[in-house]
Amino acid sequence: MKKDPIFIAFSTQKGGAGKTTLTVLTASFLHYVKGYNVVVVDCDYPQFSVTDMRERDLRNVERNPYLKKLAFEQFKKISKRAYPILESRPEDAIETVKCLLDTDTPPDFIFFDFPGTVNNHGVINTIATMDYIFCPIAADRVVMESSLTFAGLVNDTLVSTGQSNIKGLYLLWNMVDKREKTDLYDIYEKIAGEMGLTILKNFIPDSKRFRKEGPEDGDKALFRSTLFPPDKLLCRGSNIDALVEEILSLVKAKP
Known part of the structure; x- marks a missing residue:
């Protein structure tokens, strides 16, 4: 029996909250490590951040013998090509993926x-078609208030009313500096609870590793890539593996 793909978005109305990085890390971990088939739709019009990242990744693999060898060994091990990245305006995103839904083997x-x-209505209408939305939050008043406004709006107008396809809306602590724990965490977790919003158990720490892309030369480990999963050593302490497992348990996806 053919399964429908699960639509997921890391979404918020505040730029710089880390949604694109979280999208790429989660997609790459699921595709290259967990064995799922993934597609990413880049709706970040007009800059198309994920598409730009894929182009940088491809250039670096072409120029760097270390990455070229890494790509060869990865393909030999998992026999999978890189996941597709499709460009689309937000309002056209569902139309863009229709060709994938009608195949005998749609992505997971x-x-x-x-x-x-x-x-704008185009973005909101497309958000309403998601199965799950994960909203990154950070212990910064501007980011937090913007993210809570967004999550509250989605929850009150789309989720609670049943006027959407959304099965789950979750907040996710991102860029957490464990050395600088403040009472803002407790305050905002209480506010989120009063708004009927759920925060994931796993958080993402603040770390320079999240900016480590494939090197143009040399053999330095990479973390954020559309062609490779996060390096195993760099992955330790990043909570990406734990976050992916929590997401899988919430969406009840099977390999």
Whole structure:
């Protein structure tokens, strides 16, 4: 029996909250490590951040013998090509993936990377078609208040009313500096609870590793890539593996 893909978006109306990085890391971990088939739809019009990242990744593999060898060994091990990245305006995203839904082997997951602003009907209408939305939050008043406004709006107008396909809306602590724990975490977790919003158990720490892309030369480990999973050593302490497992348990996806 053919399964429908699960539509997922890391989404918020605040730019710089880490949604694109989280999209790529999660998609790459699921595709290259966990064995799922993934597609990413880059709706971040007009800059198309994920598409740009894929182009950088391809250039670096072409120029760097270390990455070229890494790509060869990965393909030999998992026999999988890189996941497709499709460009689309937010309002056209569902039409863009229709060709994937009508195949005999549709992907397991389709991730949608939305722009940092959601103040138009096209974006909202597409968000309403998602199965699950994960909203990154950070212990910063501007980011937090913007993210809570977004999550509250989605919850009150789309999830609670049943006027969407959304099965789950979750907040996710991102860029957490464990050395600088403040009472803002407790305050905002209480506020989120009062708004009927759920925060994931696993958080993402603040670390420079999240900016480590494939090197143009040399054999330095990479973390954020559309062609490779996060390096195993760099993955330790990043909570990406734990986050992926929590997401899988929430969406009840089977390999």
